[in-house]
Amino acid sequence: MHPNIMVVEDEEALSEMLRYNLEAEGYEVEVVERGDDAEIRLRETVPDLLLLDWMLPGLSGIELCRRVRLRSETENLPIIMLTARSEEAERVRGLSTGADDFVVKPFSVPELMARIKATLRRTNPNKISSRIICGDIELDKEMHRAHRNGREVRLGPTEYKLLEFLMSAPGRVFSREQLLDGVWGNDNYVDERTVDVHIGRLRRSITRGKEKDPIRTVRGSGYSLNDKFV
Numbered sequence: 001m002h003p004n005i006m007v008v009e010d011e012e013a014l015s016e017m018l019r020y021n022l023e024a025e026g027y028e029v030e031v032v033e034r035g036d037d038a039e040i041r042l043r044e045t046v047p048d049l050l051l052l053d054w055m056l057p058g059l060s061g062i063e064l065c066r067r068v069r070l071r072s073e074t075e076n077l078p079i080i081m082l083t084a085r086s087e088e089a090e091r092v093r094g095l096s097t098g099a100d101d102f103v104v105k106p107f108s109v110p111e112l113m114a115r116i117k118a119t120l121r122r123t124n125p126n127k128i129s130s131r132i133i134c135g136d137i138e139l140d141k142e143m144h145r146a147h148r149n150g151r152e153v154r155l156g157p158t159e160y161k162l163l164e165f166l167m168s169a170p171g172r173v174f175s176r177e178q179l180l181d182g183v184w185g186n187d188n189y190v191d192e193r194t195v196d197v198h199i200g201r202l203r204r205s206i207t208r209g210k211e212k213d214p215i216r217t218v219r220g221s222g223y224s225l226n227d228k229f230v
Contacts, residue, residue, distance in 0.1 A: 003120055004028040006047040008038040008064070009082065010056055018051065021109050022116075035059030039067060045178075046074055049120060052099075054083035062097055069098035078123045080115060082107070132167045134225060135214060137206065139167055148206055158183065159202045166215070166225040175222040199223055 005022055009015040010033045022029045030047065032038040036058035042050075050068070054061040061081060068074045081099040095102060100123070101115050132139040138147045144160060146153040155163065165182045166174070174182070176192040183198075184190045199215060207213050216226045 002026050002028050003048040003124075004030070005049045005051055005116070006038065006041070007031045007051045008033075008035065008056060008061065009051070009053045010034065011053075017109075021113065025113055027116075033057070035061060035064045039064055042068065042074055042077075046077060048124060049078045049080065049116060051116070052079055052081050054081055062093070065097045065099055076123070078119045080112075080119060132164065134167050134170045136211075137163075137167065137214065139164055146206070148208075148211070151208075153206050155202070155205055158198050159205060162198055162202055163206070163225075166223070170225050173216075173218045173221050173224040179222065195223075 005027045007015055007018050007022070007029060009018065009031065012033075015031045015033070019029045019031055030041075032041055033056075035056035038052075038056075039059060052061045052065060056064070061083075065079055065081065068077055068079065079099045080101045080103060082103050082105060084105045100119055103112055103115060132141065136149045137153075140146075141164065146155055146160065146163060161183045162179065165179065176195045179195050180190060180192065184194075199217075203213055203215055214226050216224050218224060
């Protein structure tokens with residue numbers, strides 16, 4: 001799965017420039033113009049990184065950053081703040097509130113891209129690495145191959161995407177709706193029962209002999225990849 005970045009910026013020309021450059025780098029991008037709308041959206045879905053302007057209508061970026069850090073679901077969400085404020089005191093304030101990095105406008109696009117990649121590498125290395133390893137399962141995103149205990153696991157395209165999605169956040173419980181959005185996207189002909197069918201196929205493919213089933217079913221909630229299955 002490509003890293004998902006939420007851009008919270010009310011200046012349309014800047015937000016479109018950011019979208020264009022981020023998508024060109026392979027990121028999935030969602031743009032939100034208001035701080036209060038972003039707060040609502042963050043309760044519905046948590047991106048891999050938040051690119052947050054300091055001055056926003058509805059709710060300031062600095063206040064949104066503070067509120068994000070207070071919620072358990074988003075307390076570790078990487079945040080890079082964009083601001084026209086270059087004073088040291090303001091940078092300290094932003095970092096003290098919970099921002100991971102600080103970029104002053106006007107900024108160099110290549111520098112911003114490098115900072116985003118560095119932040120993701122530090123906070124979620126699986127998102128930018130070509131290989132994901134969880135327990136005894138290894139996924140090669142470039143070759144679209146999976147191995148467990150050294151043996152190749154043959155997966156169909158959907159099972160591969162499902163495994164990659166689960167491995168992107170070991171231990172996190174994904175609802176069927178989240179799995180539908182993340183794996184099937186906008187396919188309106190797929191319902192939640194399809195998730196159960198493909199989870200079953202994935203389990204049968206990756207589990208052999210005495211190997212433990214790495215997929216945990218959470219009754220009433222969904223599925224997760226158990227990060228302690230080895």
